[in-house]
Amino acid sequence: MRIVAGRWRGKKLAELGAGDAGAHLRPTTDRVRESLFNLLMNGRHADPVTGARVLDLFAGTGALGLEALSRGAAHVTFVDDGGAARALLRENIGLCAAQGTTKVFRRDATTLGENRGKPFDLVFLDPPYSQGLGDLAVRSALAGGWIAPGAMIVWEENAPPLPPAGLSQIDQRSYGGTTLTLLRAEGTA
Template sequence: MRIVGGSLRGLKLADLGDGDRAAHLRPTSDRVREAIFNLLVNGTQGNPIPGARVLDLFAGTGALGLEALSRGAAHVTFVDDGATAQALIRSNVARARAQAGTDVLRRDAMRMGDNRAAPYDLVFLDPPYALGLGERAIVQAIGGGWIAPGAMVVWEEGRPPLVPAPLKQIDQRRYGDTVVTLARLPDAARG
C-alpha cells in the first residue's frame, strides 16, 4: 500500500496484506483510493481537500486520511477503537512525518459523543462491510456536531448504503466489491 498522489506520493505504508479479519481491517486498495480521490478532485462539486479538516472514521490503516493530507488537507483526525488499527495508524503517521497535522482517537465511531473542536469539512467512512455500522456512525457524527454544514462524506461499503437525512447523495460508483458513495451535508443542516 502506497500514497498514490500529492506531496507524499509513493510513500509505502505499513503492510497489512489482505487485511486482518479478526480486527475487521480491510484496507482500501490503491486503485479504489485513487478512484475516490479522482472523484473528489475532478467532481462537479469542487475539490473539497485543500485546507480541509478531515475526519477518518473506522480509519483502519489511516491510508485515506493520509492521502488527503498528502493532497493538501490541513488536518486529519483518525478514529478507530481497535488496538491493531491504532498501531497501524500511528506507524503510518510516523512514516509520513505527519504528527503535527493529525490526531488519533481511540474511540468507537458509533459512539463519538459531542465534538468540542471545530467540525470537519471532509469525512471518510469505511466501516466493516454489511453490518450497518456506517449508518449508525454517520448519524452519531452529525448529531454530535462533528460534521460541518456543507461537508462532503465519502462512504465505502460492500453494498449501496442507506444514506440518512439530512445527507444528500451526490454520486455513487462501484469498484469491484466496493461501492463508493459521495454525500453532502446541506449548508443549513446542524446536529
C-alpha cells in the same frame, strides 16, 4: 499499499502482515483510492480536499486520511477503536512525518459523543462491510456536531447505503465489490 499522489506520492505504508482477524482490517485498495480522489479533485464538485479538516472514521491503517493530507488537507482526525488498526495507523503517521497535522482517537465511531472542536469539512467512512455500522456512525457524527454544514462525506461499503436525514447523495460509483457514495451535509459551508 502506498500513497497515490501529492507530496508523499509513492510513499510505502506499513504492511498489514497477518494482522488481527478480529480487527476487520480491509484497507481501501490503491486503485479505489486513486479513483476516489480523482472523483473528488476533478469531479463536478468544488475541491473538498485542499485545506480541509478531515475526519477518518473506522480509520484502520489511515490510508484515506493520509492520502488527503498528501493532497493538501490541513488536518486529519483518525477514529478507530481497534488496537491493531491504531498501531498500524501510528506507524503510517510516523512514516509520513504527519504527527503535527493529525490526531488519533481511540473511540467507537458509532458512539462519538459531542465534538468539542471545530466540525469537519470532509469525512471518510469505511466501516466493516454489511454490519450497519456506517449508518450508526453517520448518525452519531451528525448528532454530535462532528460534520460541518456543506461537508462532503465519502462512504465506502459493499452495497449502496441509504443516506440518513440531513445528507443528500451527490454521486455513487462501484469498483468491483466496493461502492463509494458521496454525500453532502445540509446547509452551506
